[in-house]
Amino acid sequence: MTQPRKAVALISGGLDSMLAAKVILDQGIHVEGINFYTGFCVEGHTHAIRKKDKQKPKRNNALWTAEQLGIKLHIIDIVEEYKDILINPKHGYGANLNPCLDCKIFMVNKAQQWARENGFDFIITGEVIGQRPKSQRKETMPVIAEESGANDRLLRPLCAKNLPETLPEREGWVDRSKLYGLSGRSRKPQIAMANEFGLEDFAQPAGGCCFLTDPNYATKLADMWQHQGNKNYELDDIMLLKVGRHVRPNDHFKLIIGREEGENNFMQGYRKQFTHMRVKDYAGPLVLLDGEPDTDDLALAARIIGRFSQGKMADELNVGITRPGEEEFIVTAKPMGPSDIPQEWYV
Amino acid sequence: MAVHEVNARRLLCPMPVIRTQDAIAGYIPGDEVHVFGTDPGIKQDIPAWCRVNGHSIIGMIDHEDDIEIIIKVGNAS
Ligand code: SF4
Numbered sequence: 001m002t003q004p005r006k007a008v009a010l011i012s013g014g015l016d017s018m019l020a021a022k023v024i025l026d027q028g029i030h031v032e033g034i035n036f037y038t039g040f041c042v043e044g045h046t047h048a049i050r051k052k053d054k055q056k057p058k059r060n061n062a063l064w065t066a067e068q069l070g071i072k073l074h075i076i077d078i079v080e081e082y083k084d085i086l087i088n089p090k091h092g093y094g095a096n097l098n099p100c101l102d103c104k105i106f107m108v109n110k111a112q113q114w115a116r117e118n119g120f121d122f123i124i125t126g127e128v129i130g131q132r133p134k135s136q137r138k139e140t141m142p143v144i145a146e147e148s149g150a151n152d153r154l155l156r157p158l159c160a161k162n163l164p165e166t167l168p169e170r171e172g173w174v175d176r177s178k179l180y181g182l183s184g185r186s187r188k189p190q191i192a193m194a195n196e197f198g199l200e201d202f203a204q205p206a207g208g209c210c211f212l213t214d215p216n217y218a219t220k221l222a223d224m225w226q227h228q229g230n231k232n233y234e235l236d237d238i239m240l241l242k243v244g245r246h247v248r249p250n251d252h253f254k255l256i257i258g259r260e261e262g263e264n265n266f267m268q269g270y271r272k273q274f275t276h277m278r279v280k281d282y283a284g285p286l287v288l289l290d291g292e293p294d295t296d297d298l299a300l301a302a303r304i305i306g307r308f309s310q311g312k313m314a315d316e317l318n319v320g321i322t323r324p325g326e327e328e329f330i331v332t333a334k335p336m337g338p339s340d341i342p343q344e345w346y347v
Numbered sequence: 348m349a350v351h352e353v354n355a356r357r358l359l360c361p362m363p364v365i366r367t368q369d370a371i372a373g374y375i376p377g378d379e380v381h382v383f384g385t386d387p388g389i390k391q392d393i394p395a396w397c398r399v400n401g402h403s404i405i406g407m408i409d410h411e412d413d414i415e416i417i418i419k420v421g422n423a424s
Contacts, residue, residue: 037361060361060388063395073399077365239359269357 005173006030006120008111012209013061015202016126019193021069023157024124027174033073034114035062036107038082039238040210061203079235087231096218100135108148122153122168129159129183158182220246223347246347253291255301257308277305280318284309306335353382356413360388364396371420378420383413
């Protein structure tokens with residue numbers, strides 16, 4: 001008996017990649033999943049940070065998908081390599097700071113390398129022509145196949161019938177007549193397929209697979225890049241952009257103000273790296289200051305954080321300020337009034 | 348059988364899963380792995396990863412400062 005052919009499926013945790021893997025599994029191919037962690041993935045993080053989300057048990061959708069399909073899943077850390085993709089995307093950004101086309105090319109290329117090293121024959125993705133305005137178009141499909149180096153070993157089971165035959169189809173490893181010809185933005189065909197396969201409770205992320213498609217997140221990232229004068233970032237920066245209210249009164253610094261207990265707890269871990277503040281005589285959030293605040297800035301910050309504390313109506317309150325590696329000192333401040341914080345300070 | 352330890356404290360999911368996965372790649376079936384982490388998400392994610400990849404969870408302990416998950420390495424093939 002001949003060995004079954006092997007395919008590696010890019011699994012994002014969303015429905016499309018799940019369906020694509022299912023279609024190929026049903027053709028008797030041995031499928032294993034691969035999932036890439038860029039640092040911006042919607043999976044993880046927020047659940048660890050926000051207290052209210054802790055009520056619902058968290059699930060990693062990529063792992064959940066693999067479990068539903070009964071396939072193995074390999075999660076690959078690409079945080080470092082991804083920086084170059086995000087900072088210098090050859091094909092530019094999508095609607096926000098999402099470099100989807102470069103990202104896809106990069107991920108398919110990594111999957112192709114993994115396939116070669118592990119004796120897999122081809123790669124599958126859940127792409128659908130026209131599903132996403134920038135990265136999933138008829139013209140981008142061959143670009144991804146060529147620039148990733150996967151060429152005709154890249155099969156898109158959900159829209160294969162609208163594309164030229166690939167190696168697995170030509171060789172008869174998969175039956176092209178049982179592949180699909182989806183196109184366009186509608187989600188209905190995918191939902192119908194999910195019902196047909198008996199798949200339930202699948203994840204349907206609205207924007208895409210990562211925070212870079214989120215306009216609020218992208219605004220904060222752009223603000224960070226602008227004020228530091230370059231596009232570099234570390235994993236900690238990515239994380240802190242997901243946490244708290246960000247208020248930037250001037251170019252020197254911004255405040256990251258915890259919005260609830262979970263965020264305050266999470267931000268505690270950053271007290272060694274950042275100047276941090278807390279109202280002493282009333283309950284209030286932990287605040288981290290990012291940048292180079294001078295004495296006037298600290299006085300202003302103390303008035304701002306007074307506004308976010310239980311003492312916001314007080315005439316004066318005491319704010320403890322600690323610079324990294326130094327002792328805490330106290331400043332007395334009058335909390336800002338309800339309309340004193342200009343809307344444009346909110347990043 | 349060898350006993351190994353993976354320190355995934357202070358990492359947020361899915362990094363503890365990735366650390367565990369990469370460590371187990373170098374171990375053999377029957378080995379025991381004690382993973383220590385602080386993100387409560389590992390209580391779901393590591394067992395899910397183990398189920399998917401053929402390893403078993405033989406213990407989970409909530410310590411005061413961290414969580415310990417004990418894994419028996421399964422047959423990878
Ligand atoms: S949304 Fe775009 S940039 Fe983000 S992971 Fe998906 S393809 Fe990559």
